[in-house]
Amino acid sequence: MDTDSLRAFVAVADSGSFSQAAERLFLTQSAISKRIAALESRIDAPLFDRIGRRITLTEAGHTLMPRARQILAMFEDTQRALTNLSGRVHGRLSLATSHHIGLHRLPPVLARYRKRWPEVSLDMQFLDSEQAYQGVQSGALELALATMAPQTPVHITAAPLWVDRLHFVCAADHPLAHGTRLSLAALAEFDAVLPGEQTFTRAMVTDAFERSGLTVGVSMSTNYLETIRMLVSTGLGWSVLPETLLDDSIHCLDVAHPPIERPLGYLFHDHRTLSNAARAMLEVLEASRETDGNDIATR
Template identity: 60%
Template sequence: MDTQSLQAFIAVADLHSFSLAGEQLHLTQPAISKRIATLESQTGAKLFDRINRRVGLTEAGRLLLPRARQILQLVEDSRRQLTNLSGEVRGSLTLATSHHVGLHRLPPVLKAFTQAYPDVELNLRFLDSEQAYHGVLSGEIELAVVTLAPQPNPQVESIPIWVDQLRFVCAPEHPLAGRGSLSLADLVDYPAVLPGPLTFTRDIVVDAFTRAGLAVEVALSTNYLETLKMMASIGLGWSVLPQRMIDGEIVALEVAHPAIVRRLGYLVHTERTLSNAGRAMIAELETARLSLD
């Protein structure tokens, strides 16, 4: 099996599309089809079914997929180990970050890194924290700087750098504004606008209400905190946002509850060999962390 055919196979499996896989790998659809055909010939098994224009894995394809990921990760790890022997900081670095962290926390780190290591080709991906987390687990992403999971997977090393204190907020004209001290029970009388149901931040917030025996009515949700701020500011519901995002457009509520926090930091797979570029990026992140102490 050649690595190019395995890359094509994984891309088609992930995207459920030969054409989208071609776009991702910068290849034509016929080239992707040829690589899949080569792999099917080598394995002696059909790997994909096409049903109603949807591409799905066969039983053989499902069996091969995790092994294909492992093979490519081993090849990439071997390549990194050989490259690392030179001590040079160059090559490519696949770094994932969430939109909020990428906008509000990461720019000084990226600026320092790119100035110090101009020979590194930075492949920066903006993903939801949860997607980035799975990308690190699968080996697709070398390093991620995101919201850390409340209960991390033991295969992922999670290093906190920043702490966001989350505040309950609403529009200045919202009925909750100006009421003084509030309880969590006061909030559930009104609809909320919160991050999506599969996000770490949503889990942290909802868990606080669940522990108090309360259920939150979520009117609208989005994974973009800047959009949540807009929706709260025009009165669509109360929300929860980092302290640093509060300005004249929204009002911070005084809620009688221990501070709710989320931790932001970087993720690496515990069994992955980091490139010299990855190590250099972590050094910049550690410098940022130490500057906050």
């Protein structure tokens, strides 16, 4: 049972598509199919059910999946440990970032990193923070940059670097725009446009209202803050946005409530041997830490 076949199996299962798995592994679709067929022949059982265009795991596939991930994780961890002995900073670094961090915090970090360590090949993905945590937990990602979770999962090290202060905003012609020192109760009377229900940012906002015995009525949801800014500017509801997204298209509200702050930072798995490329990235990230940020890594 070779690692190439296992890697193809996991890629197909994760993407639900042979063609997408081929793109992810830089192979042809026929090469992916041959590797899956060889693996199925080896274990004498089908791994996928193919119903129309939908691909799902069989019982054998579900049984193999956690073991395949474990084998690949151990193999890759051993490779990193051996490569690290040379002290050379090169190779591939799998890094995920939320869209907001990638657009507004990461560019100077990447510029410094690429200038200092040009031999590193960055495999960067844009993911929601919640997906980034899952990727680190599963071993699919070596490092991630995300909004910090309210509770850090076991075996994950999460280090906050920056703080986003969230501002209550609405359109200039929204009824709330004419008020001063608004209460949360006043905001709760109007619809909000917020990130998705499962996001850390959404939880921060709704928790603030729930502590006052209030419920937020959410008319629309999207995880892209730039899209939220556009929707708010058209008068579809109030929202919260970080300072980096404030502009003339929206109105900042004067709300009698302490600022809602969300910590942003990096995370990695405690049981994973970090490559020299990942350790070098952590050095650059630490150098970008805000002076008023939290210095303490939490577990």
